[in-house]
Amino acid sequence: MREDGLRMYRHCLLSGMAFLLATAGPASAFIAYVSNEKSNTVSVIDTNSWTVTKTIKVGQRPRGIEFTRDGKFVFVAVGDDDSIQVIDVAKQEVVDTLPSGPDPELFALDSEGKLLYVANENDNTVTIIDVEKRARLGEIQVGVEPEGMAISPDGKILINTSETTNMAHFIDTATRQIVANVLVDARPRFAEFKRDNSEVWVSSEIGGTISVIDPVKREVTKKITFEIPGLRSEAIQPVGIGMTKDGKTAFVALGPANRVAVVDAASHKVTKYLLVGQRVWHMAFTPDEKYLMVTNGVSNDVSIIDVAAQKVIKTIQVGELPWGITIAEP
Amino acid sequence: MFRWLVVAIGFCIAATPVLAADPIEIGIGYLGRAGVKAKLSLVELPAENDGLAGARLAIEDNNTTGKFLNQHFTLEEVRLKDNEDVAKAAAALAARTGFIIADLPADDLLKAADTLRERGTLLLNAGAIDDRLREQDCRANVIHVAPTRSMLADALAQYLVWKQWKRWLFVVGSHQQDKLYADALRRAATRFGAKIVQERIFEDTGGARRTDSGVTLIQRQMPVFTQQAPAYDVLVAADESEVFASYLPYRTWDPRPVAGSAGLVPTSWHAAQDQWGAIQIQNRFAKLNLRHMTALDMQAWTAARMIGEATSRTKSGDPKPVSEFLKGPDFSIAAFKGRRLTLRDWNLQLRQPILLVDGRMVVSVSPQEGFLHQVSELDTLGADRPETKCKLQ
Numbered sequence: 163m164r165e166d167g168l169r170m171y172r173h174c175l176l177s178g179m180a181f182l183l184a185t186a187g188p189a190s191a192f193i194a195y196v197s198n199e200k201s202n203t204v205s206v207i208d209t210n211s212w213t214v215t216k217t218i219k220v221g222q223r224p225r226g227i228e229f230t231r232d233g234k235f236v237f238v239a240v241g242d243d244d245s246i247q248v249i250d251v252a253k254q255e256v257v258d259t260l261p262s263g264p265d266p267e268l269f270a271l272d273s274e275g276k277l278l279y280v281a282n283e284n285d286n287t288v289t290i291i292d293v294e295k296r297a298r299l300g301e302i303q304v305g306v307e308p309e310g311m312a313i314s315p316d317g318k319i320l321i322n323t324s325e326t327t328n329m330a331h332f333i334d335t336a337t338r339q340i341v342a343n344v345l346v347d348a349r350p351r352f353a354e355f356k357r358d359n360s361e362v363w364v365s366s367e368i369g370g371t372i373s374v375i376d377p378v379k380r381e382v383t384k385k386i387t388f389e390i391p392g393l394r395s396e397a398i399q400p401v402g403i404g405m406t407k408d409g410k411t412a413f414v415a416l417g418p419a420n421r422v423a424v425v426d427a428a429s430h431k432v433t434k435y436l437l438v439g440q441r442v443w444h445m446a447f448t449p450d451e452k453y454l455m456v457t458n459g460v461s462n463d464v465s466i467i468d469v470a471a472q473k474v475i476k477t478i479q480v481g482e483l484p485w486g487i488t489i490a491e492p
Numbered sequence: 493m494f495r496w497l498v499v500a501i502g503f504c505i506a507a508t509p510v511l512a513a514d515p516i517e518i519g520i521g522y523l524g525r526a527g528v529k530a531k532l533s534l535v536e537l538p539a540e541n542d543g544l545a546g547a548r549l550a551i552e553d554n555n556t557t558g559k560f561l562n563q564h565f566t567l568e569e570v571r572l573k574d575n576e577d578v579a580k581a582a583a584a585l586a587a588r589t590g591f592i593i594a595d596l597p598a599d600d601l602l603k604a605a606d607t608l609r610e611r612g613t614l615l616l617n618a619g620a621i622d623d624r625l626r627e628q629d630c631r632a633n634v635i636h637v638a639p640t641r642s643m644l645a646d647a648l649a650q651y652l653v654w655k656q657w658k659r660w661l662f663v664v665g666s667h668q669q670d671k672l673y674a675d676a677l678r679r680a681a682t683r684f685g686a687k688i689v690q691e692r693i694f695e696d697t698g699g700a701r702r703t704d705s706g707v708t709l710i711q712r713q714m715p716v717f718t719q720q721a722p723a724y725d726v727l728v729a730a731d732e733s734e735v736f737a738s739y740l741p742y743r744t745w746d747p748r749p750v751a752g753s754a755g756l757v758p759t760s761w762h763a764a765q766d767q768w769g770a771i772q773i774q775n776r777f778a779k780l781n782l783r784h785m786t787a788l789d790m791q792a793w794t795a796a797r798m799i800g801e802a803t804s805r806t807k808s809g810d811p812k813p814v815s816e817f818l819k820g821p822d823f824s825i826a827a828f829k830g831r832r833l834t835l836r837d838w839n840l841q842l843r844q845p846i847l848l849v850d851g852r853m854v855v856s857v858s859p860q861e862g863f864l865h866q867v868s869e870l871d872t873l874g875a876d877r878p879e880t881k882c883k884l885q
Contacts, residue, residue: 265772283772286556305560306553307772325769326797326826327557328804343560345804348826349769368826394869396831418830 192448193492194455195236195249196464197224198481204238205464205480206254207455209448209489212466212476216254220247226268227486230293231275236488239266239280246280246291251490261298263289268352268486270311270320272335279320281308288322290338302338304331312353312362314377323350323364330364330373332380342380346373352444354403354412356427365400365414372400372414374430386430388416388423402444404454406469413467415442415456422456422465424472436474438465446487457484515564518554518809519589520796522547523582523604524619525596526571532701532738535851538786543595543618544569545781546789549773550796552780554803561804567796572600579607586613590811593795595619595788598629605631614815616795619788623676626839627875630882635818636841637795641676643874644758647846647858648728648751649680650872654860657725657749661718662691663740665753667733674730677752684863689722696735714743721746728752755850758858761790762849767857770828794827794842801825830857836871839882843870 191210197220198205204224206216221240228237229251236249237260246266248258262269263282266289270279277299278291286306290299305327312321313335320333323346330353332342347369355362355377363386364373372386388398399417405427406412412425418441424434439458447454447469454467457480464484466476522544531537539545547567554565570585572578578596582604585592592608593616594601601620608615615634617625623640625631652658660681664674681688694717718727718740727744729752731737737753749755763784766774773793777785785793802814802823817823819840824832829845836843848856863872871877 265775284775306556307769324557325772326553327560328801328826329557329560331560340560348801348824348832368832369824370832396868396870399831 191492192450192489193251194446194448194464194487194489195227195229195238196455196457196480196484197227197238197486198462198483199223199225199459199485200483201481202240203481204236204249205484207464207478207480208492209453209455212478214478214480217481218249218254218256220249220256221245225485226266226281228269228271228488229490231271231273233490237269237271237278238486239269241265241267241283246278258296260291260293260296262291263287263298263301268309268311270313272313273317279311279313279322281311281322283307283309283325286324288320288333300338302333302340304333304340305329305343310350310352310364312355314355314362315357315359319377321353321355321362321364323353325349325351325367328366328369330362330375332377344373344375344380344382346375346382347371347385351401352403354405356405356409357407358409360409361427363403363405363412365403367399367401367417370395370398370400372403372425384430386414386425386432388414388419388432388435390416390419390421390435393419402442402456404445404447406447406451411469413445413454413456415445417441417443418460420458422454422467434472436467436472438467438474439463439477443484444486446489448489449491455487455489457487459483459485513562515558515562516803516809518558518563518565518799518803519591520547520551520565520567520799521585521589521592522567522569522792523578523585523592523594523596524569524571525600526573530701530734532734532736538788539783541781542786543788543792545783546777546785546791546793547593547618547796549777549780549789550793550800553776553797554800557800557804561807563803563809565796565800578603582607583611586611590614590809591616591799591814593618593792594634595792598622598625601625601634602629602631605634609633612811612815614799614811614818616798618791618795622672623875626841627881630839630884632840632884633815634840635795635798635835636839637798638791639760639844639846640841640874641673642679643844644846645673645676645680646683646873648756648758648848649677649684649686650858650860650863651756651848651856652726652728652751653684653686654862658686659689659722659724660686660726660728661721661724661748662688663718663727663729663731663737664691664693665729665731665733665735665737666693666695667735669732670730670735673732673753677728677730688728689724692717694729694731694736696733701734710739711743714739715745718743719745724748726751727755729754756848756855757851758846758848759787760844760846761785761787762847762854764849764853765828765847767854768828768830773828790827794825794833797827798823798825798842831870833870834868836877838877838880839875839884841874843868843873845870846873
């Protein structure tokens with residue numbers, strides 16, 4: 163009797179745990195594509211099992227990577243091949259190539275997914291590509307070493323950052339003219355708009371700051387700095403930025419500081435530092451915003467952050483020097 | 493109708509971009525001695541525009557930025573012939589440019605600095621590595637972009653110690669600058685825990701650097717010169733004069749690596765450097781100048797970029813606010829070395845990582861892991877604040 167009771171209790175406990183485990187997992191599975199700069203591959207990660215399900219061979223030096231709006235294709239900039247490759251998500255292989263200027267690194271898709279704006283590091287231009295026609299529509303002269311690209315939520319302004327000029331260029335997407343240039347700190351790498359268009363954030367890798375820019379006044383209104391006990395300030399190098407849709411929380415990858423800073427996006431105060439892998443670079447949220455995945459270049463892995471708990475829950479090995487990441491529904 | 497048209501025209505005029513005003517012209521001078529330094533290896537013979545080519549690229553970069561800020565940069569080169577007076581040439585150049593990038597020997601640089609002291613011209617030392625220019629002979633109107641001998645020596649010593657190659661056979665040339673480099677290497681050995689097991693002098697007895705049957709002779713000389721040495725891990729050579737060091741690799745009596753003036757060499761830049769976005773500047777440089785980028789090119793590029801950085805931050809081309817910004821706490825520059833470079837405020841030396849190269853590849857970058865410092869790890873390279881002899885004035 164006593165034994166039976168114990169067995170039943172144990173059974174109960176086990177099934178309860180199984181239930182808990184089942185509900186704690188991702189509600190729906192997504193698919194993440196990670197560009198591995200040195201391996202010349204893209205790793206495909208299933209966010210249900212958190213495993214690499216496929217490694218796709220791509221061109222040389224893959225960096226910027228993004229899903230098309232319909233989720234059917236992934237664009238990946240292969241800088242040393244001076245082009246952007248198109249991966250068919252169903253086939254999981256490269257099926258096409260888009261023309262770009264020399265050494266494409268990062269790019270942005272317009273809201274309809276028809277135009278692609280590409281930063282060409284080698285000739286100080288932003289190239290505009292018609293995705294459907296596979297044609298170059300034009301070029302915009304910007305500062306030295308263009309890198310970060312972001313489009314405003316209303317689609318009217320394209321931001322490009324230039325790494326040696328140290329500016330965020332505001333480009334009118336209708337006229338394709340530069341309408342403002344905002345000086346930021348050294349080596350600006352990445353730009354990200356708040357969804358309500360109230361702020362655009364620009365990370366400066368060598369300057370060690372995030373410049374918060376008012377997109378209407380087009381001036382820096384605040385600089386976010388980072389301090390980590392025991393680390394020299396020059397080791398803190400902000401690169402990738404991720405912001406939740408509600409605009410309340412931001413995550414900033416701090417490069418060789420091996421940490422992701424959690425920032426209260428309203429007060430601009432850093433609330434927490436999460437220890438991740440080595441040389442953390444870019445990041446992407448799962449579409450349900452439950453998880454944030456960050457690439458760690460030197461440790462060759464991807465860290466998974468539970469967004470609500472603000473904790474690193476898992477690390478996945480990928481190829482060499484993981485750089486960019488994009489996530490969509492499978 | 494007419495009124496409407498006037499209003500419309502007025503609106504159109506108001507809406508035109510404000511960049512219509514004449515740009516601020518910023519002249520940068522480049523002052524160097526004519527002639528090419530002697531090298532043992534033909535491959536390393538510097539081009540005639542060594543250094544200047546780097547400044548030219550920086551002027552292009554500055555102008556790309558300048559077109560958004562209404563600033564325009566020009567470069568004026570002055571090459572001094574053997575007996576030409578540096579003070580006179582510097583004064584003439586300073587009458588036209590507020591900034592001068594100098595690639596001059598130490599004494600010439602001091603003469604130029606003292607001549608221009610009252611005028612307010614800012615000198616950027618891109619070529620001279622002498623420690624004394626940052627110590628007892630420092631000047632308030634000279635910013636040093638080139639690293640010092642002691643920074644180079646410390647960078648090498650840190651790596652050799654990290655590698656556990658702590659016993660050095662030390663070979664020193666017989667010229668004055670070889671002895672200065674040897675002093676820096678000796679200091680580095682003491683500082684980082686290496687031991688010089690024996691020191692030998694390589695006398696320069698004269699003779700040509702190039703002969704038709706040179707190799708046969710060298711192959712016999714170098715093993716003999718390095719035999720009967722106490723047990724050692726690495727041969728460290730101080731030969732800035734380019735007399736013998738490049739003959740040592742593969743020819744030592746004992747099979748040992750060579751470092752210093754040949755083998756593993758510390759330098760501020762190399763054409764093989766491709767980390768931290770450096771491939772972009774290497775490509776830009778090659779496209780403009782049709783050759784590889786040297787350390788002197790990079791030092792001159794950095795000097796001209798520092799001026800561009802300061803003029804864009806201060807929105808001025810006037811040497812006074814620009815100098816103040818460069819010497820102030822907000823200045824830093826990105827130069828493809830993986831971290832921001834700043835000035836040591838006590839002697840105006842640019843802090844910088846040092847590359848260790850073998851001629852074809854970057855082997856390592858110092859400061860090495862584990863060499864710690866309370867302010868900046870970069871201050872583990874060269875003379876630090878507590879030991880400085882500089883009094884800026």
